[in-house]
Amino acid sequence: MKETILTGIRPTGNLHFGHLFGACNNWLKLQEKDYEFYLEIADVQALTDHFHEPEMVRRNVYELTTDILSIGIDPNKVHIFIQSTIPEIAELTVFYSNLVTMARLYRNPTVKTEIAQKKAIFGNDGESVTYGFVGYPVSQAADITSFKGSLIPVGEDQLPLIEQTREIVRKFNSIYGNILVEPKHFISKTARIKGLDGNEKMGKSLGNAIYLKDDEETITKKIMGAVTDPNKIKKDDKANPDICMVYYYHKLIENKNIETVCKECKNGERGCVACKKELINNMLEFLKPIHEKRQYYLEHQDEVKKVLEKGNSVAQKKAKETMAEIKKSMQINY
Numbered sequence: 001m002k003e004t005i006l007t008g009i010r011p012t013g014n015l016h017f018g019h020l021f022g023a024c025n026n027w028l029k030l031q032e033k034d035y036e037f038y039l040e041i042a043d044v045q046a047l048t049d050h051f052h053e054p055e056m057v058r059r060n061v062y063e064l065t066t067d068i069l070s071i072g073i074d075p076n077k078v079h080i081f082i083q084s085t086i087p088e089i090a091e092l093t094v095f096y097s098n099l100v101t102m103a104r105l106y107r108n109p110t111v112k113t114e115i116a117q118k119k120a121i122f123g124n125d126g127e128s129v130t131y132g133f134v135g136y137p138v139s140q141a142a143d144i145t146s147f148k149g150s151l152i153p154v155g156e157d158q159l160p161l162i163e164q165t166r167e168i169v170r171k172f173n174s175i176y177g178n179i180l181v182e183p184k185h186f187i188s189k190t191a192r193i194k195g196l197d198g199n200e201k202m203g204k205s206l207g208n209a210i211y212l213k214d215d216e217e218t219i220t221k222k223i224m225g226a227v228t229d230p231n232k233i234k235k236d237d238k239a240n241p242d243i244c245m246v247y248y249y250h251k252l253i254e255n256k257n258i259e260t261v262c263k264e265c266k267n268g269e270r271g272c273v274a275c276k277k278e279l280i281n282n283m284l285e286f287l288k289p290i291h292e293k294r295q296y297y298l299e300h301q302d303e304v305k306k307v308l309e310k311g312n313s314v315a316q317k318k319a320k321e322t323m324a325e326i327k328k329s330m331q332i333n334y
C-alpha cells in the first residue's frame with residue numbers, strides 16, 4: 001500500500017529562507033514520489049497560542065497557502081487543507097486525551113521548551129499556560145492519525161511529538177484493536193539556515209529572516225544590514241568570509257563566482273558594499289520565479305481558495321473513513 005505523508009505548518013507568518021531550504025525543500029522532493037501527501041494548514045494549532053488574534057491566523061491561512069503554491073507545491077500532487085475544516089481531528093483529540101497522562105505531557109521536551117520560552121517572555125509562573133497548549137501534542141497525534149499518516153516530515157524539534165503520537169497509537173491499538181498506523185518521522189537533511197545576523201536559526205521572532213515575499217526595497221535594506229567580518233573596516237582590509245553572512249548567502253543561492261568572491265574577500269580586493277550589492281542582485285534573480293508565481297496567485301485568490309476547498313474535501317473524506325473505523329472499535333458507533 002502507498003505510504004501516506006502527513007505534515008503541517010502553523011499559519012502565523014509567511015515562508016522565509018529557513019522554510020525554503022528546510023521543510024519546503026523536503027516537500028518539493030516528496031511530492032514527486034508515489035505518496036498520498038496531505039499538507040495541513042494547522043490553524044487550530046496556531047490558535048493554541050494565538051487565540052486572541054483570530055484575524056492574524058485567518059489572514060495567514062491564505063498568505064501561507066499563496067506562498068506554498070508560489071514555491072511550486074503542486075495541488076494536484078499534494079492535498080493542502082485547513083485543519084479546522086476537519087471536525088474529526090477535534091473529536092479524536094478528545095478520545096485520545098484519556099490515553100495520555102498529564103505527567104507525560106509535561107515531560108514532552110518540545111512542550112517543556114516552549115513553556116520555558118513563554119515564561120521567559122511573560123515572566124510569570126506559568127499561569128498563562130493553557131490546557132490547549134499543554135495538550136497540543138494530543139491534537140497533533142489526531143492530525144496525523146486521522147489520515148493514517150505513516151511518514152511525517154518534520155524538523156528535529158518536532159521529534160518528541162511524533163514519539164508521543166506513536167505512544168498514543170500503541171495504547172489505542174492495544175485497547176481497541178489494530179486500527180491506527182504508527183507513524184515514522186522523516187527528518188530533513190538540510191542544515192538549519194542561519195539568519196542575516198549570524199544567528200544559528202532564522203526565525204520570525206528573531207527578526208533576522210528573508211521572506212520569499214520580500215520586495216527589492218526590503219531585500220536591499222536587510223542585506224545592507226547583514227553581519228560581515230567585524231575586523232574588516234576599510235574596503236581593502238582582508239577578511240574572513242567564513243564569518244560573513246553575505247558570503248554565507250552567496251553560497252546558499254549558489255553564486256557562480258563564489259570562488260572569486262572568497263578569494264577577493266580574503267585578499268582585501270572586495271569591499272563589503274559591492275559584495276552586498278552583488279548579493280542583492282543575485283537574490284532578486286533567485287526569487288524572481290517565486291515572486292512571479294506569487295503575484296499570479298495574489299491576483300487570483302479565487303484559485304487559492306479553490307485549491308483549499310479541494311484539499312479540504314479530500315481530507316474530509318479520508319478523516320470520515322478513519323473516524324468510522326475508530327468509533328466502531330471504541331463501540332461508540334451509534
Ligand code: TRP
Binds near residue numbers: 143
Ligand atoms: N507542530 C508543527 C510545527 O509547529 C506543525 C504541525 C501541525 C504538524 N500538525 C502537524 C507537523 C502534523 C507534522 C504533523 O511545525
